[in-house]
Amino acid sequence: MMLELSTWCEVKEYLKTKKVIIIPVGSTEQHGPMGLMGTDFICPEFIARGVSDQTKTLVAPTLTIGMSQHHLAFPGSITLRPTTLIAVIKDVIHSLAGHGFTHLFFLNGHGGNVDSVKTAFSEVYAEHSFSKRPSSVHLQLCNWYGGKRLKKVQTRYFKTGEGSHATPSEISLSFYAHPGSVKKADLTPRVAPNHPFRDSSDFSDKFPDGRIGSDSSLASPEIGKEIFEAAVRDVLDAYELFLNPDIPA
Numbered sequence: 210m211m212l213e214l215s216t217w218c219e220v221k222e223y224l225k226t227k228k229v230i231i232i233p234v235g236s237t238e239q240h241g242p243m244g245l246m247g248t249d250f251i252c253p254e255f256i257a258r259g260v261s262d263q264t265k266t267l268v269a270p271t272l273t274i275g276m277s278q279h280h281l282a283f284p285g286s287i288t289l290r291p292t293t294l295i296a297v298i299k300d301v302i303h304s305l306a307g308h309g310f311t312h313l314f315f316l317n318g319h320g321g322n323v324d325s326v327k328t329a330f331s332e333v334y335a336e337h338s339f340s341k342r343p344s345s346v347h348l349q350l351c352n353w354y355g356g357k358r359l360k361k362v363q364t365r366y367f368k369t370g371e372g373s374h375a376t377p378s379e380i381s382l383s384f385y386a387h388p389g390s391v392k393k394a395d396l397t398p399r400v401a402p403n404h405p406f407r408d409s410s411d412f413s414d415k416f417p418d419g420r421i422g423s424d425s426s427l428a429s430p431e432i433g434k435e436i437f438e439a440a441v442r443d444v445l446d447a448y449e450l451f452l453n454p455d456i457p458a
Contacts, residue, residue, distance in 0.1 A: 210261055212269045220308070223267055228311040229452060231268045232301060233257045234326065235318035236275030239283035241375030241401075241420040242394035243428065246285050248375075248383045249275065253318035255386040256353045259441040260316075260448060269305070272297065275322040279406060282413035291325045298329035306346045314451055315350045316444065318379075326350050349451045354378065356443020362435050370400045372423025374416075378436055380425050385433025400424045 212220065212230070235250025245251065250273040257268045276294050280286040289297065298315075305313055315326060330348045337344040353359075359378070367377050384391045396418070403422035406412045413419075 210265060210267050211258075212267055215267070220267070224309045227266070228309060229266055229314065230305060230310050230312070231257045231260060231266055231314045231316055231448075232305075233268065233271040233316045233318070234275065234298075234322055235271060235273060236277045236288075236321065237273055238275075238277040238280040238286040238288070238319075239375075239419045240380065241423070241425050242396065242418055243392045243425040244375045244380045244419075245383050245387070245390055245392070247273065248379050249319040251318075251383045251386050252379055253316040253353050255382065255437065256440050256444055257316050259437065260444050263441075263445065264448065266314075266448075269301070272301070275319045276325050277319070277321055279321070279409050279412045280419070281409040283419055291328075294322065294325040295329045295332065298326055299332055302329070302333050302346065302348065311345050312347045312452060313349070314448055315348070317350055317352050318354070320352070320373075323350065323352070347451070349447075351444060351447045351451075353440050353444055356440060356446070358439035358443050359436060362432070362439045366432050367424075367427055370422075370424025370427055372401060372403065372421050374421035374423060375401070375419060375425050376423045377425055377427035377432070380428035381430065381433035382436045382440070383433070384428060384430040385437055388430050391430060394425075396420075396424065396426050399426065 233253040235253050237246055240248045250271050254271040261268045274287050276291050277288040363378055401420035401423055404415045
């Protein structure tokens with residue numbers, strides 16, 4: 210059930226029985242010679258739809274641009290400043306809470322978003338604390354790539370070369386979501402280096418083709434299907450715990 214394909218009347222009816230919504234959040238940034246620019250929003254959006262199919266939960270339009278300043282040396286990458294992303298997340302929260310949504314589940318696909326999203330949550334809660342008004346909104350950040358079932362799939366297929374950016378896991382999932390967009394490339398070195406980095410110049414100097422510690426050539430739509438199924442189950446667990454925090458993990 211997608212918000213953008215619903216009328217306001219349908220959303221009003223939905224709110225009579227459910228107060229929860231899933232908000233996919235990602236980024237638009239380079240993912241090496243093989244990875245799609247939209248990988249980090251394609252993945253959480255695809256998984257959110259899988260969770261929605263099983264739970265009949267409304268899914269908000271994906272926030273497709275995140276905090277990606279370190280990728281700006283690569284053409285096509287778009288970023289928000291951390292402060293801008295914080296403001297965007299806060300406005301989304303206030304908009305949805307104003308309509309009566311009480312449980313907002315942000316499903317994230319980009320590590321660079323984490324600090325800003327968590328800061329936005331803290332800002333929202335602080336507004337209530339300073340005004341002495343109890344908050345009715347419950348906020349959760351879930352990274353689709355952090356679950357135990359997914360880790361098992363990664364261990365089976367990617368004993369080396371998973372890395373941390375332009376990973377075969379995320380590229381496989383994006384290829385499964387969009388099989389007509391599968392890319393191939395000669396990667397040199399096969400496994401990219403892995404170093405700390407600062408700004409976009411530092412990043413591009415250390416990672417000339419955009420990958421960090423990964424071997425993107427291991428990616429395939431077939432593995433992406435297994436990653437999708439595992440990640441949906443992992444996210445479902447996190448989603449159910451969010452709605453029912455007293456259930457033993």
